[in-house]
Amino acid sequence: MNKYIKLSLIFLIVIILFVAVSCNKKESYSEKEVYKxxxxxxxxxxxxxxxxxxxxxxxxxxxxxxxxxxxxxxxxxxxxxxxxxxxxxxxxxxxxxxxxxxxxxxxxxxxxxxxxxxxxxxxxxxxxxxxxxxxxxxxxxxxxxxSPELILYRKDIFKNENININDIKTWDDYINIGKKISGDKCKNFIGNNEASSNFNLILANQLGTSYFNYNKKLDFNSEKWNRIFELKKQIYNENLIVNFNSEKELIKAAQSGNIVSVIANPYTAYDLMKAMPDSKNMWGVMKLPAFECGGNNNVSIGxxxxxxxxxxxxxxxxxxxxxxxxxxxxxxxxxxxxxxxxxxxxxxxxFVDMDKYIGYFDNKIWKLFSDSQNGAFNIEYTKYFPDIYSEINSFLDPTNIKNKDAKTVFSDIEKALENKLK
Known part of the structure; x- marks a missing residue:
């Protein structure tokens, strides 16, 4: 074949490949419509x-x-x-x-x-x-x-108590540890920012429900809410949790050393690092305990x-x-x-940044958060949610849970909301 024909063919192939790559290239923002x-x-x-x-x-x-x-x-x-x-x-x-x-x-x-x-x-x-x-x-x-949820815990305190977090599988395990640490150290075992991480909804999301089920009906007559109620009764009876009204209050308590563990979303974890930069070896991170061994420990609300x-x-x-x-x-x-x-x-x-090791928590915390997000159940809010949210929480406050049974509390909720849900 004539060398000029060969060169022409090679040139043509190069042009074809260039056009193919250009057509398949991801459209850049500069090639899009001009907005102003x-x-x-x-x-x-x-x-x-x-x-x-x-x-x-x-x-x-x-x-x-x-x-x-x-x-x-x-x-x-x-x-x-x-x-x-x-x-x-x-x-x-x-x-x-x-x-x-x-x-x-x-x-x-x-x-x-x-x-x-x-x-x-x-x-x-x-x-x-x-x-x-x-x-x-x-x-x-x-x-x-x-906004997935994890637990940040005082790694130094757990180490002094010879607690291996790998042995913590369920909320019962965590409660037993809390009873020991709170009794020995006179500290609050769990701190939670109720304004962004409502504890009722955290536990409900673990079990795949909320105040409403997937049929958009109140779910308080379900077995799931009976389990939530009984777990909260244990936690409140042992005085293991303190609910704060803002993240600022929660982090202030952590800075004072009065909190052993914190229920945290990504913002809370990030803000804790910024607020306590010299506490690199103090905090560890783990997923929430499950209701039963092998149960769901992924949660995302808010x-x-x-x-x-x-x-x-x-x-x-x-x-x-x-x-x-x-x-x-x-x-x-x-x-x-x-x-x-x-x-x-x-x-x-x-991305690499999502999988990177964060020395402050001695863990790949963003990877843990993303895993929890990906594994979390959908959550139902419904058009009624803002109107009834505070009222439901008032029925599920520590005093009612400590002193009443689940059937009575849930019956009171349904009676109070009967007219609002029509």
Missing amino acids: GNLNIVTDAKYEDQFRTSAEKFKEIYKKVNVNVKTDSNIQGNLKNLLSDNSSDADIISINDENLEYDLNKFKNNILDLTDSVSNYKNTIISNKIYIDTVNGRIYGMPWDA GINLIVNKNSKNSKLAEEFIKFALTDDNLQIELLNKYGRLPVYKNSYN
């Missing part, structure tokens, strides 16, 4: 820095976009005004898990249906979080963060979701921001390392 304009995000102060960081990264790609992050200490109370068609101050709004279906029931005409816009990436979001945003088969929000104001003139821009903020690889890791925010993007759980 102002985008307003309203969130709680706790999440302000996370959204500002996300906004900065978004603007690096979409240079004609200006993202404003505003904080509101009472989003739930102000939601009607934030969603008003006369308002241009809120394109994206963050709301808590427990409020999503409740808010949708009240303001459905003002909350954008995201089903179509997220269809090409919804399967990359962990299923037990996007489940919360799905109502009657339609998606009205996207989860921002994951977090926030992003909804889009249907009246927004920037809804397409808002949808693009949400997609970027949830799926950009580098951003997920930056938010984890800077703020302790556990991503909801499945691919993130395979």
Whole structure:
């Protein structure tokens, strides 16, 4: 074959390969539609820095976009005004898990249906979080963060008591250890931030229920809630748990040395490291004990979701921001390392940073959190949840649990809520 023909064929093959690679290459953000304009995000102060960081990264790609992050200490109370068609101050709004279906029931005409816009990436979001945003088969929000629960424990105290955490399989095991340590050291055995990690819902999620079952009916007549009640009775009768009203109070107690173990979500673990930087060899981490040997010890409750104001003139821009903020690889890791925010993007759980050893806890704590998130049951909130949450918790307070039987307490709950659930 003529050498010129050979060279021509080689050149043609190179061109074909180049075109094939270019066509199969993942579309870069710079190749997408050019967005411009102002985008307003309203969130709680706790999440302000996370959204500002996300906004900065978004603007690096979409240079004609200006993202404003505003904080509101009472989003739930102000939601009607934030969603008003006369308002241009809120394109994206963050709301808590427990409020999503409740808010949708009240303001459905003002909350954008995201089903179509997220269809090409919804399967990359962990299923037990996007489940919360799905109502009657339609998606009205996207989860921002994951909030699985682990136990942080005083490794030094456990070591002095010759306690091997590998021997702790069940809550009964943990209670027996607590009785010994609390008696010897006069310390509170378990500390919990009730504001973000409601102990009732933690135990319920372990057993695959909540205040409501998957049929959206109250579940207090179930065997599961009888088991929860009896476990709490043991814990309260032995005075093993102290519930705090905020993370700040919980960490202050940990700093004072009065807490042996802490029920912690990723934010709590991260904030403890920052608050007690010189306590590197003090804290260890483990999954929650199960109800029985071999039982479920994965739990996830709480977090926030992003909804889009249907009246927004920037809804397409808002949808693009949400997609970027949830799926950009580098951003997920930056938010984890800077703020302790556990991503909801499945691919993130395979990143090196999620599997890295954290010397402070002598463990791969982010891997433990992600395993717990992936293994946790879905949780039912329903449109009634915010209206009945406090009332149910008042019936399940330590005094009632210590002094009454489960049948009486659950009967009282159902009577009190009978008219509210119609």
